[in-house]
Amino acid sequence: MRCPFCGNEDTQVKDSRPAEDGASIRRRRSCPACGNRFTTFERVQLRELVVVKTDGRRVPFDRDKLARSVRVALRKRPFDEERIERIVNGIQRRLEVEADSEVTSRRIGEVVMDTLRDVDEVAYVRFASVYRNFREAKDFRAFLGQIDGS
Numbered sequence: 001m002r003c004p005f006c007g008n009e010d011t012q013v014k015d016s017r018p019a020e021d022g023a024s025i026r027r028r029r030s031c032p033a034c035g036n037r038f039t040t041f042e043r044v045q046l047r048e049l050v051v052v053k054t055d056g057r058r059v060p061f062d063r064d065k066l067a068r069s070v071r072v073a074l075r076k077r078p079f080d081e082e083r084i085e086r087i088v089n090g091i092q093r094r095l096e097v098e099a100d101s102e103v104t105s106r107r108i109g110e111v112v113m114d115t116l117r118d119v120d121e122v123a124y125v126r127f128a129s130v131y132r133n134f135r136e137a138k139d140f141r142a143f144l145g146q147i148d149g150s
């Protein structure tokens with residue numbers, strides 16, 4: 001595993017244990033080159049997902065990209081790394097289960113919104129406002145009305 005700080009290829013595993021969800025292994029690693037520490041999660045992949053973008057292009061599903069948008073939505077919210085990882089796993093698992101092998105980027109957005117709505121309303125609104133790319137304030141108000149109503 002390459003060090004995310006300095007790019008060194010040869011990092012060491014300090015500790016491995018099952019993550020809370022039991023579906024992944026959490027490893028603490030350290031880099032002998034720069035001394036930084038980081039955590040990786042190893043998980044079972046059910047199938048290789050292909051994402052169909054809105055312009056019709058097909059690209060391999062990028063879990064890191066999904067994790068980044070979930071992290072952005074949950075920034076400064078009371079969620080630790082492991083819980084975020086569990087949320088991302090849940091989203092990926094749901095996509096893997098319901099998709100044949102292809103999933104639209106739109107569907108991914110919907111599943112993320114669904115999931116965030118259950119775990120944190122602030123994160124949900126953040127993600128949804130970016131995802132739906134509100135151009136008019138009234139759309140956003142209508143949207144907030146939907147949340148209040150649910």
Ligand SMILES: [Zn+2]
Pocket residue numbers: 003004005006007008031032033034035036
């Ligand atoms: Zn390093």
